[in-house]
Amino acid sequence: MKGLVEGLIQVKQEGAAAVLATVVEVEGNGRVAAGQKCLVRDGRVHSGTIHHEELQAAIIREAGVRLQQERSKLVPLDLPLAGGKMEVFFEVIPSPPKLIVVGAGHIAVPLVRMAKVLDYYVVVIEDRILFANRERFPDADEILVGDMAETIKGITITPTTYIVLITRGHKYDEPCLREIIHSPAKYIGMIGSRRRIKACFQRFSEEEKIAKEDLQRVYAPIGLDISTETPEEIALSILGEIIKVRRGGKAQSLSGH
Amino acid sequence: MDSIYEQIKGFLEKGETLAVATIVSTRGSTPREVGAKMVVTAWGEILGTIGGGCGEADVRREAIEVIRKREPKMVRVDLLDDISSDSPAVCGGIMNIFLDPWWKGQEEMLEKENEGSS
CATH class of the missing domain: 3.40.50.720 (NAD(P)-binding Rossmann-like Domain)
Structure with missing residues (x-):
């Protein structure tokens, strides 16, 4: 988990804002598994284990909302082509106020x-x-x-x-x-x-x-x-x-x- | 002090598998908020807290299982059950906690699996 952990450390050190999105439950078709995650920073995927483009796009979109509200949340996503129904946890890492x-x-x-x-x-x-x-x-x-x-x-x-x-x-x-x-x-x-x-x-x-x-x-x-x-x-x-x-x-x- | 991620890196570099426990949703009154994290090592050591008390002990037990199998798991902690105990963390709510195993080389491993399946 090299790139991700390093990315998280960097976010903390720089006092930057980021969102760590983790798939926690999947009901779908096997393309995505629980535990897959990605770190979103500056409006793009920085690192992680989610590679499906449609899912990445949905995560980036939701991460923006989460960051604005400064509130971590479990969000249901339904992407028929990218894993089906799933629950994704968005952990907001806010820059320190x-x-x-x-x-x-x-x-x-x-x-x-x-x-x-x-x-x-x-x-x-x-x-x-x-x-x-x-x-x-x-x-x-x-x-x-x-x-x-x-x-x-x-x-x-x-x-x-x-x-x-x-x-x-x-x-x-x-x-x-x-x-x-x-x-x-x-x-x-x-x-x-x-x-x-x-x-x-x-x-x-x-x-x-x-x-x-x-x-x-x-x-x-x-x-x-x-x-x-x-x-x-x-x-x-x-x-x-x-x-x-x-x-x-x-x-x-x-x-x- | 090192951030929790620096501490995680330290353990991963030593080749240990960790379980990262995160409160992903709550109902009712809970000791800590959504997003609170606790890291459990294979030896049962704990970094951070998700509120202490009996709930935490249950999570720790499950975490060791998650580390052993290297498979994530959702755990529900019902703090209502604790009401008669002496635990100081009696709050009466429910927490859903995601237990996620992290280890060095995990990303590369998943990458290979992906290539294999496509």
Whole structure:
């Protein structure tokens, strides 16, 4: 299983996204057997033991959907010419989500620490070297010091990127928001009181002609309502909101209380 | 830490056959999600977890069989049966687990079989 295992290792090392499709049950005609599999990456078959073109095409198609939903699933396929009725398990190997924390203040410290526990790739952006350093953020994957709006402009943002704007003031948050408002980021959260955020959005829609729908995707005020009091609790409520957006939960107590 | 695939490679390079156990579907409340993986070696060693408890012990037993025969198998673990046990992993759901034997040279072997049949 050389090519496949190596392909999987490579995917993990590069932080790439891929799908491992495995035939787990076959009812059909003997052309395909349980255990046959293929690794789909970048929209094509990278390696594996499925060689039938029609089956490969069906797998590539479904892999695209799985990857988009970031959800592994057992899918029934029925291909009369390529094995008949079968169950194929699509295992999604997502690229690790990236969390960009803009502003390295007192909330950022526990936020970065907790995000690393949750396996995010974490980037910290800050313009003050006194705050943006290894002593404060030993676990961060990247610490970028410079003008915050300029810096975030230069970062690759994908649909698995989550951005938290928690700088020391709206004066700094707003130019950053302007740079990312049209990005494909899965989540943009911005700290601030309701009043300040309302004023900010007002300005954005009037002066900068930024569409209402674009502003509506911003989670501001940031975080879930769990009556936070400490920076650590605020960090937790922000990450709770990010998980909710990523996984699609309702953020209520499961008990209904 | 090495990813699970690097660990798998290490075992395959040594010539061992492994069983890769993956939760492919669930019903009700289960300890881990669809896609969770556990690797079982011929000696019964385990890497990763599919939730622990009695279910895992059953899967491990089946996995050793799968390694011996080098044939994949679907196993259904009914956690409802565990309700009276002391296992901390009592959840009450059902998991379908695919047990897949992996060994070095498998791809080449299947390739040859294919050529032979066509």
